[in-house]
Amino acid sequence: MLDDKILFGYTGLFNSPNEIIRAAEKVSDAGYKKYDVNTPYPLHGMNSAMKLPPSKLGYAALIFGLSGMLAALAIMYWVAVIDYPLIIGGKPFFAFPAFVPVIFEVTVLSASIATVLTMISIFFKFPNISHPLHDTDYMKAVSSDKYGICIQADDAIFNETEVKNLLEKLNAHEIKPIYYDDNEIKHKNTVFEPRFLILLLFVALITAGATYFAMNKLLYAVPFNWMETQEKLNVQESSVFFSDGFGMRNPVDGTVSRGNLPYQFNGNPEAASTYLKNPLFPDDKNISIGKAKYDTYCSPCHGYFGEGNSRMRGQFPNPPTLHSEKVRNWKDGSIYHVIVDGQNIMSSYASQLTYQERWAVVLYIRVLQRSLNAMESDLE
Amino acid sequence: MNTENHKVDYVKKEIPSKIKKIGFVLTVIGLLFIILAYISNPVRSGFNNIILLMFLSSIGVGSLFLVALEYLAGSVWSTPFRRISEFMSATLIILPIVALPAYFYLHDLFHWTHVESLDELLQAKAGYLNIEFFSIRTIAFFAIWIVFFLFLIRNSFKQDKTFEQNLTKRNIKISAVFMPFFIFTVTFFSIDWIMSLEPHWFSTIFGVYYFSGTVLAALAILTLIVVPLNEKGYLVKGLVKDHYYSLGALMFAFTNFWAYIAFSQYLLIWYANLPEETFWFLQRWEGGWIYLSIGLILVRFLIPYIGLLSQPSKMNPKRLIKMSAWILFAHFFDLFWLIMPTYGKGEFVFGWIELGFPVFAAGVLIIIFTYFAGRFNLVPSGDPKLKRAIDFRL
Structure with a gap:
């Protein structure tokens, strides 16, 4: 036993879905709270075996769905009724049935995006992207054809020998302790450090500036100026060629265009x-x-x-x-x-x-x- | 063939005879009221008779659809409940009798039957809307449904005794043939008996509208029967909340589907604003009907939606019973809203004449259920999927 390492938990592997469900039931019956099951695909019945309460994620979906709904309604109301009222198809400005499809779409969109973001940021603790189980043989096994269970050391009733005995009694293979990686413990999140944020700001400024330069300056350099300036006189342009400075000229006196004989009896x-x-x-x-x-x-x-x-x-x-x-x-x-x-x-x-x-x-x-x-x- | 592996212990318990008596009493009361109604106001009763017919058809053909859907989708969780849907699809047998009284008043119910005074538009539709073709279609629909009902149900009942797995395979094939028939018959049945009450009006989504209500009604009556039966231990042991959840989720899904279809129908007509389409909704926006129209959103969509929204509510037996009873009521409400304004012509109608028909419907459904429950097992005990069905978990 390496004393200088900190224990994360004990893992055990099983060969079939039925075994892992039975194991999950036994582990939860034994009173463990902090444990997790890793399987290659979702298993029916795992929720009840682990005695998991209904997910709280639904509330995030509800709240953000409702806010999306109200936001969509408010934007459309402001645009179509207050800021720029236009009569469209003889309908009233507040044409609620026409708003409903948009409200529906925005509700679904904001609910689903918010659900994913909530899951990542709150439940997965983003920006923390590391986990002690990463890069272990256990994780490799449960990613292909094994069904694994991991009882964490920070559980209230965790006891190394008892957990080992329990897993052995359940006929688990490869019962192994998992330790926190040294680097992982010492690792600090650099995402919110001022240096990193300043770097981000620099990158943003350089990217924006370079884009502006490329789009507005480089693209208009000769000869790629999109034919904006041409060696001819456009309408309303001035000209140094003529003494009066006008680019546009009057026709020569007495000019008659084809098919348009001037009328000679005006006022007569x-x-x-x-x-x-x-x-x-x-x-x-x-x-x-x-x-x-x-x-x-x-x-x-x-x-x-x-x-x-x-x-x-x-x-x-x-x-x-x-x-x-x-x-x-x-x-x-x-x-x-x-x-x-x-x-x-x-x-x-x-x-x-x-x-x-x-x-x-x-x-x-x-x-x-x-x-x-x-x-x-x-x-x- | 080894049939031992998938056998399930099932001991049949008899349904208390009290329920049969209640069904009988309700039927007699309903029938008396209906006869009185026909004596006092035959035309109004005719319209009510159409509501009754469409309601019972929904339950009959919708239940048959659920049975066929289970075979086709190979779904496992619904197998212990399938027998109840099979019982309820027997409603199909009495449909011709229910349609008969309305058939006698065809001239008062359907404007297009007056060949002598048809305007140009209806003359153009006369190739489809004439009494002969209408009668042929109605008889054909009933015949198609009853034939498929007999085939599917006979195989399923036979399996209880023989445990033959081949019967399941055969029923899958029958279901596959039934589905296209189901789509066309339900669509044209609803066009014939509801949409043609206003022969000038048309909505291309109407068949889907009726279909959504049909599946909801079938699911609701299934839930209404299955949940109390299971709570009192009439079905097999081992059915848990996960099974309920699937029923609740389907009802919730079809509630949304109904709202989606109903709103689509409204939105297009509202947008286009063509007089030949809008008058139908305007008729339901006059007099007392406006309260019914607004109430429909509440009754048919909002209340079941909120009632079944959360995950625990889909697993709660009491909530499921309440909601399924409510959805059955809402289906009747919906049909009333679809059909009666044509009779009322801008004036709201509701009175004692309307009461006999739903009472009769309730009584008849109870009698059908108790009749079959007395003769057959309440679960398809010979079905090879039953063992797996009991082990089903979310």
């Missing part, structure tokens, strides 16, 4: 009436284009049939009817002029309608007018 309806002729042939295709555009852009104020019954619910004054004698006698050019130039409070629709479409709308207005004031010749 008489001239428009005289000189403009409808270039479109009144066929089905052109009239249906005119109807589509009229229904989209003109009908909100003029009404679908041109009689001026606005759908704008009085937000604008109703325009006069298009069926009046005056408008019916207008030339196509006058109507075209009103579309392009606007009239009274009607603004220009030049940007909404293309050249072709404007004339198509004129055609359609003619059709509408004809529908209310048909000529007798139409009957033929």
Whole structure:
């Protein structure tokens, strides 16, 4: 017997689950409290054999599960009701049924994480990661095919010879004492020492700084600058090339872009009436284009049939009817002029309608007018 | 074959005749009330009759499901309790008789039977919802259940005397065939008899909803019978709290499952907010029904949930008896909530007419149990798993 070593406990090995359960029953009947059973896999019936009380871990799960539940509810309430209320799908801000799945998930998540953390920190006494049974032949045996029991020396009724006799009586093999390792006793946890914490802080700072440098500086060094600067003028940029310093230029005076002839009769309806002729042939295709555009852009104020019954619910004054004698006698050019130039409070629709479409709308207005004031010749 | 190794000492004790008398009295009282109810208000009684039918079907087919599940899963702990589930699955035999009175009032109960005044939607559904096909389906469901019941139970009873291990193997095969049938029959049975009461309404999860209640009811009646029997020593010796724990845990699990399914059904309908779906819940949110709807959460989920949450409560015989009785009540409550608002149309209905049906159900279940308990062993004493089952520990 080595007197200079401190005894942790006595271990014994068994060959079958039935033997170990019987042994656990006998050891707990003998009044031992501080002992443990190590098996390669969980054994049914071990709880009652060792007379273990129900685990307290459930309370941690309950407390953290409830806190997770309340936290999820509070966050969603704050976000969706107080801080940024948005109507989603016509539901109330506090849309409880929509919250329930999230509450459920957060409850389960926080309960399970908290259970594992509680188990590690309280029951396994983290950050202590050493145990006298580590690296023993006993632990190797119970990790493969043996079933072991270990009675600890700090038990109130522990007595070396009695424990040895008990294990022998139970037919245990390889009854061995386990001693605390010297290094283990002298070992101190360095995790909370200031030196270690400062080291951690340094590592954190260096890692964060290096990451920042790599992500924000190195990655943007030429030529890997993600094409952020290019040898061309972007919009709104200044330029030293031009004398006024502007990068963006106006087109040269008199430039005409393709398909966009400038309108030459602005503010001059008489001239428009005289000189403009409808270039479109009144066929089905052109009239249906005119109807589509009229229904989209003109009908909100003029009404679908041109009689001026606005759908704008009085937000604008109703325009006069298009069926009046005056408008019916207008030339196509006058109507075209009103579309392009606007009239009274009607603004220009030049940007909404293309050249072709404007004339198509004129055609359609003619059709509408004809529908209310048909000529007798139409009957033929 | 050596059958000595797995034999278990089992001495049968007779159930006191008092219980049989109670069952008989309850049945007669219930039956009298039902007849009076049918005389005074046949349509309302018809709706109650559907509740009764769905309740007894739950217990019958749910118990058969538990028996088949034990064979398929090869579970050991439940073997000493299996015989009680087998007894209770005999409820299936009386289902056609229970369905018959409702069948006479089909026109008053099911709106879709009025072929002459169907709207466009119901006309489109008429290929499924018509009296002929409905009757064929109902008869087929009953027939399928009773056939599987007879096969499974006969083998199990035979094993008591012959100790043949082959019978277990045969029952495993029968159970495997039964399972797909079970899924489809229970789903369509619930669609036919509950969902089609409001033929415009549909919920794709409804079959699962009824299934969750069915398994709960079967588990509850099993627990309600098994725990007092074992406490008084009618079953084999050696059954301990570990066996109770499994029963309690299953009831707890299916309580959660029910809540999950019920909430899923509600959430989707609430989210989509389509008038053709929401009216069903709105109907249960009017008049007195709102209290029933809120009460359902309490009765069916919160009370059993809290009552069975902790580990000791799942092992406590008194708690288990209370909770299983409560769950049976909750199942009836749930069915009432599902079915009666269609009759009430916004007005809460409850009166003496409703009382006869649950009394009758209780009486009939007691009679079924005592009838079988008088003729057969209370545990499957010939089952090769019984010895291992008694040794089961958590």
